Amino acid sequence: MREAHHHEEHHDELPFWRHYIFSTDHKIIGIQYGLTALVFLFFGFCLMLLMRWQLAYPGKPLPIAFLTNLLGESRMPGGVMAPEFYNQLGAMHGTIMVFLGVVPLAVGAFGNYLVPLQVGAQDMAFPKLNMSSYWVYFIGGVVMLGSFFVSGGSAQSGWTSYPPLSVITPQSHSLFTGQSLWLTGMVFLITSSLLGSVNTITTIIQLRAKGLTWMRLPFFVWAQLVTGFLLLLAFPPLEAAGVMQLMDRMAGTSFFLPTGLVVGGKALNVSGGGSALLWQHLFWFLAHPEVYVLILPAMGIVAEVIANNTRKPLWGYKSLVYSVIFLGFMSFVVWAHHMFLTGMGTAINAFFQTTTMIISIPSIIILTALILSLWGGSIRFNVPMLFALAFLPMFGIGGLTGLPLGLASADIHLHDTYYVIGHFHYVVAPGTLFALFAGIYYWFPKVSGKQMNDFLGKLHFWGSLIFMNGIFMPMFIVGMAGVSRRLYDGGTSYLHAQNVLYLNKVMSHSAWGLAVIQCIFIVNFFWSLFAGRKVTSDNPWEATTLEWATPTPPPHGNFLKVPEVFRGPYEYSVPGAEKDFLPQNEPDKKPGDPNNRGKK
């Protein structure tokens, strides 16, 4: 114990590996999460760039000799992508983007860095647990990446890993097969987000600063709180399902293998009696709340950026809060709308169709409140605000195109087509990712003490906006023509796809364009980090929430003195006040002063 105290008192002299590698400081951990997740995002994106070649020019050799050689003859025989490799890329693109990219960035990075700051805490409630959740996530990522190198390659049964296919591909009891490693990696990732969510929820409930009542919490914190509960309660069923699928693959059980299964003309030698539908239920019980795990932190970021750059309070703060809570609750009872075509029966379909229509209401309330927040504001069109503004219509398109999928009869036509891909990518790519970019540009000055380059930022924004739509808008058209989402040749061999085949090229070239545009972001990120303009104020955006009341960058322990909160989070342009923002920690003036009006 004495040794521990000794270390804590001299934490500035911590050795490099304690300070930056095995740190317990929530900000360092947040940055670790952020950088790792960005690398994974880029990697997952690259997988898709490869797939887009095969989709646009099916059967043609990849013209980049370096890549063909790197991937080897087994994956790219004669430079042409092998079907198995295409399936691996598809499965791993989804897995990496969702579980290793977006969630760790939205929850691990932004949640870790900002939640303690915004609630006025010195650190997370359990700093050591926080460190271990990052490292468990890291191990999960390494296992996932390692799965590319085992014989037979990585998992190739889609990111949903539906059995029986996933159990019998490849047929091997070894742990070192793509699918078994996928399951092992998922168990690590689930454990990581479980530890993280316990930490976030406890921090928000227990470590709120004096005066920071529930209705004074920034909306971002509310979003993270609800997200925490979703991760906490939705992930364990997938962990159970993952263990059972591992048992099926490695111990020869039949949790997901029905009786009388015939593979390749031969009856499978298993006891049978399992249910493939069981996996789908357990998977979607996680994966639908997961959608909200992806979107809620994004909404939180957008709310912060919009309030700051419209210089006025958010419209309908309380309805935002109640909507996000209701959304979180409802997200647990809509999962089977992913399964309308499994023959569950009309009664169950009707139930899930109804809950799906109900859950769209709070989403629409949130989006409407955010749009109405713009009304009458003197908007500052800086880079974070541009991304936040673009989030609104992009998420709107993603959300509204989801409604037909939520109706059981319309879903018969659209199920498993490119329409579905277009729908959820609008939510996650130009939706969530734009919000995350907004967050990076917005909080970069606080984290690094440097401002990101404005011109490069705007170039990044406009390029991304154009190319994102170039990729995903055609998907609706292709999907409505009935083209299935998992075709190796992009539909070339199907008659009904002939009229929309040209769109494959449009989408692919847009994707490659998007890749070029992201390079601008990468350059901007590192250039600004080392040579960017230094911020002169601790509060460069003139914001109101507590994270801006810290030194830049915040030291270990965050606040120079323990903050106290006197007002709500968005007291911008209070009539009669001397400046257009009233920070939450600024004490009231003497009674009768107009600055007090912001107090609720």
Next chain:
Amino acid sequence: MSTAIEIPYNSTERPDTGLYNAKLGVWLFLASEVMLFGALFSTYVLLRTGADTWENGAQIGLSIPLATINTLVLIISSVTMVMSWASLKTKNFGKYKSYMGVTILCGVIFLVIKGFEYAHKFENGIWPSTSTFMAIYFTMTGLHGLHVIGGMIVNTYLWGPGAKMWQTDPERFTNRIEVAGLYWHFVDLVWIFLFPTLYLLPGK
């Protein structure tokens, strides 16, 4: 800058929530554990209702007497766990040591008996792949066994090296025992559900 970081409410309760941090943390963790085992029990229900026939655990070699002994062992361990916490509340560290020791010992007995049960099945050629029932049996009791082992590692740490905290921060140490106890009771509770589900329910 170099003042040590002191996370508030580590050992004292926050007035408006009435909880210290770890207690809230462990309840949240247990909520997720309920979902984990809930998914497994749901699996049992779904596969059983979908099956034409279902085995009766006792008839295919599950030993009700051994499981009954194990149930008693775990219940006793839960009681001693509470007693170890109560001993610390009354500042009796010696009694804490013995009660916690008994708790750990009960965990060992449980696992040894479980080990005999497993070995007996393997000898008779019964594996997880034998039937859906046995798949569920091995998966659920195996996962529960891992939870028992996890609890025992924590308890052993708190009985041995971790107990030094009693000298420096007795209040926080007492809280740790309470939190470990909440987890331990949960692990017992899972077994209380597993016992009838796997051993006692008739087949069909």
